[in-house]
Structure formats: C-alpha cells, structure tokens
Amino acid sequence: MIKAILARIKQGHRTMRYPKEPLPLPDRLRGFPELNRPSCPPNCRLCADACPVGAIDCSAGLSVDLGKCLFCPDCVDACPHGGIKYTNDARLAANRREDLVVKGGEERRLAQALDAKMLKLFGRSLKFRSVVAGGCNGCEADTNVLATVGWDIGRFGLQFVASPRHADALWVTGPVTANMREALLLTYEAIPAPKLVIACGACAINGGPFIGSPEHNDGLGDLLPVDLYIPGCPPHPLTILDGLLRLLDRIDK
C-alpha cells in the first residue's frame, strides 16, 4: 500500500488543462492545412494527383476535403511551389459535411454549438455508445485515450457507456463494413431519442484509406444523420476533445 502511495506521489497530477490552456503539440503534427493558391502555376495539379484518396481538388481554385484527407505528407512532398502546408493546429471538427472542405483564404468553419434545447439536455452530460464498424483501432485507441487521466473527459460530463439505452449519442468509427451495417443501425435504434451521431475519423466520414471498396459503405454517408464530423486518420485526441467541447458550447473561440 505504501508503495502505491509513493508511486502516486511520483506520478503526480497529469491531467492536461485544455481548454483553459493550449496543449503543446508536436511540430510535425499534420493538422489544419494552409493553402497558398497564389503560388500555384496555372493548370498544376501535382498535389491532387499525389493525393491517394482524392481529397484535393484543383479544378476551381485549390481545396482540400478534410473528410477524405488522411493527413499524410504526400501532397506536401509532391508540391515544389509551397501551395499546401500543414500546420499543427489540431482543431478540425465541423457540424456539416461541406464544412470540411477547406479553400484558401476562407474563414474557418469549426463546429458550432448545439441549439438551446439540445444544450439544455446534453450540455452538462453527454453519454456515447461506440460502435466500431470496420475501424482499424487507430480512432478507437485515440478515443479510448480520452478516458485516461491525461485527458479525463469525465470532467466535462462526457462518458462512453456500455449500453445504447444509457447513451445520448452514437459514436461511429470505421467505414461501415457490410458485416457491421445491421449491428450499427440496430444500435442507433436502441438509443433513446433525441440522439446525436458522431462520425470519428476519415473512415467513418468517407471511407478513409479504404475508399471505394465494395465491402463497405465508404463511411456513414446518408445512412444516419451526423451531428459532428471529426477528421483525421486517426484524429488526434485534441481534435476529438475540441470538437466535442465546441458542440457543447464550452469553447467559443
């Protein structure tokens, strides 16, 4: 027992202070992309051709679909003109699928808070039921991490629960494999209304690296109404936490 107490003292208090204080992130983290369209030569589509999942569109200006983006370094490596640069800004979550399409020079469209009625219901207590529908355990691992002492989402009233009957929201990871489709829909039905749906990670949003496989649905698509899209492959835990706090009106900047 004494050893456990000594260990407790040694390990210290390690819960991060976000959102009260910013969280230092690795310099190489690939977060929100900065687009520098003026530097693009005419008809250049090196970045679009290099993108393995077709997230970049050069046809009308330069745009990146963060819902498809794997945040890999391929486009940056392919572009000699400095047209795309990742920043280590991990705030990425949005409410609408179209808000995930980033164009140069536009204002950020980060997730907005729920309406007043939903905030009254869920603002101080939101419980999730996770369904993994083909996820590779990357999104799952970095969702799980939110419950550790380092992140401690319990302090915001957020919790992952064992039964859909206890849940307010469905948490979807993976591209929705044919073999999980029914289980996913049944779980959604089992959650009492009103309920939210969260699509976590590139797979759940648009199929991720597996986009185009006939064995799955390329993400949620129109299968269920999504309230929060969390981009990334997998999303950094901060991307997840930041999105949730915005949804619950705990962050306004």
Place this chain on the structure above:
Amino acid sequence: MSRKYLLLQNGGAVPMSDVPLLSGEEFLTEIVSGVDEGWRVVSYFGAREGAALKLYCLLSYKSEAALGVMSTLLTAPSFPSLVASVPQLHLFEREIGEQYGVSFEGHPWFKPVRFQHRLGNAPGADPEKPATIGVTDFYRVEGEEIHEVAVGPVHAGIIEPGHFRFQCFGEEVLHLEISLGYQHRGVESMTVGGPVGKTLKQMEAVAGDTTIGHTLAYAMNVEALSGARVPARAHAIRGIALELERLANHTGDLGAIAGDVGYLPTASFCGRIRGDFLNLSAEICGSRFGRGLVVPGGVNFDLESERVERIGSRLTAAGDDLANAVGLLWDTPSVMARLEGTGVVSEQTALDLGLVGPAARASGLNRDIRRDHPFGIYALSQLPVETARTGDVYARTLIRWLECEKSLEFIKEQLAQLPGADIRNPVGEAGANMLAVSLTEGWRGEICHVALTDGEGKFSRYKITDPSFHNWTGLAMALRDGQISDFPLCNKSFNLSYCGFDL
C-alpha cells in the same frame, strides 16, 4: 533437412517460375514431414492462375533463418485437409475454402472465417452462396445444466466487434467459440493491380495499432521486388519506430490488465504513459500511430540531433514512470493471485496451434522474427528474446514488461548511434512474375506479407497474415475449463486485433 521447398531469406524475392510446383500428394507430404522436422507454417494461401487455383505454402525454419516456399495446382474444388496431423493449418484451410470455394476433406471445423466474398473460384467450385455474418453452425454442448452465453458483435467498451459464444457449466467454460469477420474491409482485394498511392495507406491501417509493423513488411516487399536498397539510417529509424509501437501497446496492455483485476493505480498510470510513447512517435513523424513514416526505400522523416536528444530524455522519463507503475503489480499479492494460473495455454497447445509473439513466448516457445529471421536494423543489433514457462495471464503480463525493458534499451542505443545521412532511396518498378516474402515482429507477433506480381510487375495477389490470425484460437484455448468471469482478463492478456484478422 532436404525438403523440396525453394529456400529464401526474409525480405527476399524470387521469380515465380522458380517456386517448386509439386503434385498435390507431394505438397501435402512436404508440409507434414517439414512440420515434423521443426518447420512452421507462416502462410498458406491460394492465388488464381488462369482457370486453375494455385496453393502456396510458406514455412519457416528458425535455426537456419530459412524460409521455404512451394506450390501445387488445384484442378478440382476439393483438397485433403491436414488439420488432424498439422493443427496449425486449421484456419488457413478454412480461409482458402472461403476465399476460393475449395472444400478441405476431413477438416473437423470447416466454417466461414470472415463471411467475406470469394476472391475467385477454384475450378469446378459451386457458385458462391451469400453468407450472413454470424450465421454459422456454432458448436454446442448439450446437457441439462449447460447454458450458452453469446456476446457481441457490439461490446461494452470502445472495442472492435466480434462474436463470442461460451458453452458453460455453471461458471466453468467448457468451450469458447470466436466468430469474426465484422471488420472485413476487403484489403486483400484492393491491393490487386497495385501498388498505387493508397496501397501504402491501406497497409498503415490493416491494423491501425500496428502501423509500423505492417508498413515495414509491405515496404520490404516492394524493396525486394524492385531491388531497392534502404539507407542504414532509415533502418535505424524504422527500428526505433517499431519498438516505440511495441512500448506504447505493451504499456496500454499492462494498464488494461491491471484495470481488469481492479488494480487502478497501475491502470491509470499506464493509460497516461502509453500516451507518452505515442507522443514520441508523433515527435518523429507527426502521427501518434506512425502514419506517414515508413515508405518503400526508407523513411519520410529524419531525426536531427536536437530531436534525438528530446526523444531520448522524454523516453527515459516515460521509461522510469513505467517501471514505477508496473513494479506495483509484482508487489501486490491480490494482483498476483488473479494473474497466476489464470488462462493457461500449455506449451504443447501453443506449438500445435502455431501461436506467435508474446503469447507464444509466454507459453515457452522461443520464437521472435527479430532474431529468427532478422530484418533491417535487427540484423546488426540483436534484442534478447524473453520467454516464460507458465503460459498464464501472469506470463503474458511479465513477457510484456520484459519486452518493454528491452525495447527501451534498444531505442536508447539506436538514438545514440544513428548512422549515415540519407533516409530514403528511390524505388524503381517492381519486377514482373515475382514472389516476395517479408516478415516482421510486430508487438503482437509475427506479421507475414507475401506479394505475387503479374507480367507487368503489378500485384496479382497480396497475402497478409496478421499475428492475430494465429493467436485467436489461443485465446479460445486459454478459456477452456476456466471461469467465464476470467474472460475479460484473458482477452486483455492476448489483446488481439479484429481488423488484422478480418482484413
């Protein structure tokens, strides 16, 4: 040892025409007598060849670091099963059966593996019948006081889906059947015609917690097929990343095991320390899971000297915290009482089933690809292989900790002596009509990738065997005659991949 296999090295490629084509009978005899001599089956799969189906068997002989490969042509949709004499083939045969409509005569347990669509038809195979996930002929124990417990596919936590059926007599588990396939994304079918840009990204997510292990095997195959060489510095960085992946996952497992026996100090410390190791991977390549680091020909990111220093000091701090957190387990009798004697897999069972990785080593099998078929940096820098005897949850916990210690030392050693300057060499076109084999030791154990190329150097078949493919049956055996309440603990002590199995 004069077998009819073509011998090759880990990370080697050979012309397909050199792969011995044996008659069905010879092929089967070679498997049986090879296994009797100490060879182990690392992969056994089918590939379409014109209208016929060719079966490839790949075996390993660890004391000579040799891999052997041979093939046979099927002209009918049936083939004799060897499971009665070589149990480690049981899932491979079922897999070939499901992927090509071959029936293996005499297989005692011939059921779907993943409820997936066929990749092709064996000559004369019956038309594919649509399979419904989870609908199969589950094994049942009959009796007045017998009850059945069915769990999944959706589990209580944030866990991948799978279906578990327990046949119980009171608390005692007489039998556990594990039925998977829910995660099937069609990775192997998507690789055909590649490599294309997203092939590497798919390899990163075959099992997303084993990004480095799988991308490394994939990169080794592409390098073997194209004759590319990898700079020494890249080998070292790959090794560092692979050991960081092992550290992060082992730390998570040590915490999860502590959590499942209700010992919360270690559980909560390890949950946080695991993140420290993941953050070190992000320090190297920007991703906590090593995404974007390994590429054919080398690595994408270099470690400049300040970064090396930063990683070194953070690694030491995390290592100290880990030693402190895990040390509590061995000093707490109530923890030890729950770990010892729970979920025993005997050495013989582990050998018969062909278990790999920490689960095999915990049952006394001395196997580790890093030493037995050294690749990359491990050809120069060896890690001692740790084994235990008892095969219980305690042994699987202990092995993880011992491996953490070795990985910590290994990374520090590599950071101190990073060689050369180049990190990436150009990679040419892949050779036509070749077969390449690469094995790596991921944190769960042996990862095997086999690539076959067509006349244009494109993948005609890409076979991935995740360690979980070998080990899920080990978990089922660990539960036999145990208590059903021990399932979560046993499950954590294996911590197998669903998507890596389901692909």
